[in-house]
Amino acid sequence: MKIAFKLAFKNLIGAGLRTWLNVAVLAFCFIVIVFYNGFLNGWQNQGRQDAMDWEYGHGQLLHANYNPYDVFSIQNGHGNLSAEKTEDLSAVLVRQASVYPKGRMNPVLLKGISIDQKVIKLPIKLLAQSDVEFPVLIGKRMAETLKVKAGDQVLLRWRDKNGTYDAANITVEAIFESKVATIDNGQIWLGLDKLREMTGLTNEASYFIAHEAYQPTAIAGWEFQALSTLLKDFDAAVQAERIASVIIYSVLLALGLLAVFDTQVLSIFRRQKEIGTYIALGMTRNQVLKIFTIEGSMYSIFGGIAGIILGAPLFFYTLSQGINVGSEIEGMGVQFADVIYPTFGLTLLAGTFVILVFTATLVSFLPARKISKLNPVYALKGRIS
Amino acid sequence: MSEKIIVIENLVKRFPVGEGEFTALSDINLSFEKGEFSGIVGPSGSGKTTLLNIIGSLDSPTEGSCTVMGKRISDLSHKQSAQLRNMHIGFIFQVYNLLPVYTVFENVEFALLLQKRSATARKKAVMEALEWVGLEKMADKKPSKLSGGEGQRVAIARAMVKRPELVLADEPTANLDAKNAHAILQTMKKLNEELKTTFLFSTHDEKVMAYLNRLIHLEDGKVAQDEWVTAKSTR
Known part of the structure; x- marks a missing residue:
């Protein structure tokens, strides 16, 4: 050879x-x-x-009626969990709303997440430092769609849990930049407590983001989706x-x-x-x-x-x-x-x-x-x- | 009594031609002893090369037998044939058949590589073989840089480097001018005398015949005459 x-x-x-x-x-x-x-x-x-890093954390616990790919599921896709069951989880509440930048109407998703969360890189804690009345966080893509910049005010209209319309001027506190378009396009982020207060959905969440330490267990009315499923x-x-x-x-x-x-x-x-x-x-x-x-x-x-x-x-x-x-x-x-x-x-x-x-x-x-x-x-x- | 290194008995060789057969050799009975400087002579198509190929175990007889170095050619496997050629038979071709991408040294070394000799032993043997043919200074040249005479001398060195018992030379001077042909033949004659290597030629060249001790005339595939002669040219 x-x-x-x-x-x-x-x-x-x-x-x-x-x-x-x-x-x-x-x-x-x-x-x-x-x-x-x-x-x-x-x-x-x-x-x-x-x-x-930006969206799924180490998996998500979704309300049984909530389907992130179906906007019609948002209305009733929420519920609450006792404090001991939400250990190592960060709650996210999702609602539908509309914004009116410069007189144009844009349908958006309002997403409320705890200001103190650390499970994803979303810089929501910036809202805690704000001195405006109604600060929100949006992504770069969303800012381009709405044609707004940091500090701009936009009219927001939403419905509370009883279906009653309400409106307020929101201020774009900051514009974040993420490689994950699915947490940016068509979405406005705000503090979880604020969104719960706006909608009357006290202690409610559409889904939870799991921390690394979270051990999934069967919970009636909720469904855990592992990272592999979410990334399928x-x-x-x-x-x-x-x-x-x-x-x-x-x-x-x-x-x-x-x-x-x-x-x-x-x-x-x-x-x-x-x-x-x-x-x-x-x-x-x-x-x-x-x-x-x-x-x-x-x-x-x-x-x-x-x-x-x-x-x-x-x-x-x-x-x-x-x-x-x-x-x-x-x-x-x-x-x-x-x-x-x-x-x-x-x-x-x-x-x-x-x-x-x-x-x-x-x-x-x-x-x-x-x-x-x-x-x-x-x-x-x-x-x- | 001299040792017989080739024994051919009732050898017949036929080739298929269309739907029939062509008989290239028939009823050949010959034997060659160690140290002979012999030639199979005859016109083109008389079967000289076919006989040489059978002796060299490149082909096999249709009938009869050809035994070389005690081995019956028709009984040998491909591997055994290759072994026989590698260890005991050297070939010299009409067009030299040097491997074009190798240097003179590497062409001569080739047979020794197959024998798995050490690098030191190979180098010594190759340089000695090149000295026999006077080409020791051209060891690094490629065949394309050699003249016809030099190319054939490399072929002789390649055939002789492994010190075979038998060298088969098929029309070795056909592509050479008279001066080079004589030089080549003198080299081979010298090696035959010094090393007692058996040389068997296939030729119709008068210059070659003048050096041979034995002439076997083939005509239409049959031995017409087998004569021992005194070589006319010894130098």
């Missing part, structure tokens, strides 16, 4: 440009596959972490993207491997005398077959190494600077940070390398199999068709 590697290496180096063209194609495939998978991994890791849609979106990416880089890899296959077929035809000479000098057909197969594998080994070396500047640059995907992509319905930081783990690099080498070895072996059946006399005369 050592000899086969040595000879294959010499043959490849000796083949010059033909080798380097194949290596370049495979290196390109390697870089694209690693980069795209790194991007998806980064997106998934970042998305999951951001969702935990997001993970599914990433997975769908991953499947689409597999198709893209399978095509790319197929083109790269076609170059190796083509080279191998031509090699066996063009290097017949060489094959015959190997056999005349004392190699078995299988040893020659091994050389040709290893040559194909070596294209991919060189391609992988070249891919790591040539791709390193790109990988390191995107690791430190991230990839700016812009806010336009948020319309897809899944959380996307403006800047995605890819994750290039050892598993990704090694896995891609193994796939590349395995497939290249396979496509090299297929045409090279012919060697195991050829007649050395014909090979020496160059008469293999």
Whole structure:
């Protein structure tokens, strides 16, 4: 085997440009596959972490009638829990309302959360320092939608628990910036006590956000959703993207491997005398077959190494600077940070390398199999068709 | 009594041609002793190369037997054939068949790599073989940088480096001018005398025949004449 590697290496180096063209194609495939998978991994890791930090905490305990995806469930989707059952939980009350910035009407969700909460990164405690009568917190996206800035006042209209309309001017105390669009778009955050007072829903909550220490137990009328359940849609979106990416880089890899296959077929035809000479000098057909197969594998080994070396500047640059995907992509319905930081783990690099080498070895072996059946006399005369 | 290294008995070789068969060799009975400098001579298509290929275990007889170094060719597996060629037989081809991506040194070294000899032993043997053919200063050159005569001398070094008992040379001078052909033949004759290596040529070149001690004339696949001669050229 050592000899086969040595000879294959010499043959490849000796083949010059033909080798380097194949290596370049495979290196390109390697870089694209690693980069795209790194991007998806980064997106998934970042998305999951951001969702935990800003929205889900360590799971959510939802009122049985409350469905975050159904606005009609908000009216009756609330209830109260005794203090001992809400240990390690932060309550959130959700209500529907309308705001009227500059005379336009915008339907919004009012979300009340304890000013003292620490389970998510939402900077709600800023409201505690406010000296205005009715301070609220909104996200950057919401501010853009409403065309308001910090300090602006907007008319808010809501209904209390009996369905009676009430209205007041709210003041945008601060505008927060989060990568999680689903706590920002169409939402106005305020203190939980204030919202309970406004709506008459004393001690009520639509859902609770779980702290790390929370141990879920069955509570009648409430349903605990673990983080994995809450992130199911997001993970599914990433997975769908991953499947689409597999198709893209399978095509790319197929083109790269076609170059190796083509080279191998031509090699066996063009290097017949060489094959015959190997056999005349004392190699078995299988040893020659091994050389040709290893040559194909070596294209991919060189391609992988070249891919790591040539791709390193790109990988390191995107690791430190991230990839700016812009806010336009948020319309897809899944959380996307403006800047995605890819994750290039050892598993990704090694896995891609193994796939590349395995497939290249396979496509090299297929045409090279012919060697195991050829007649050395014909090979020496160059008469293999 | 000299040791017989090749024994051929009632050998027949047929090739399929279309729906029929073509008989390339028929009723060949020959034997060769260690140290011979012999040639199978005859016109093109007489079966010289076919016989050489069978002796070199690159092909096998259709009928009869060919025994080389005590091994019956038709009974050998691919692996055993390869082993026989690697350990005991050196080949010299008409077009040299040097491996283009290897240097002169590496081309000569090749057979020793297969024998798994140590790097030190390989280097010593290769340099010695290159000295025999006067190319020790060209060890680092690629075959493409060599003249025809130099290329064939590398092929001789490659065949001889493993000190085989038998060297099969198929039209070794066909691509060489007269001066180079004589130089090559003198080298081979010298190696034959010094190392007692058996050389078996396939040729129709008068220059080669002048060096041979035994001429086996093939005509239409049959031995027409088997004569021992006194070599006309010894230098």
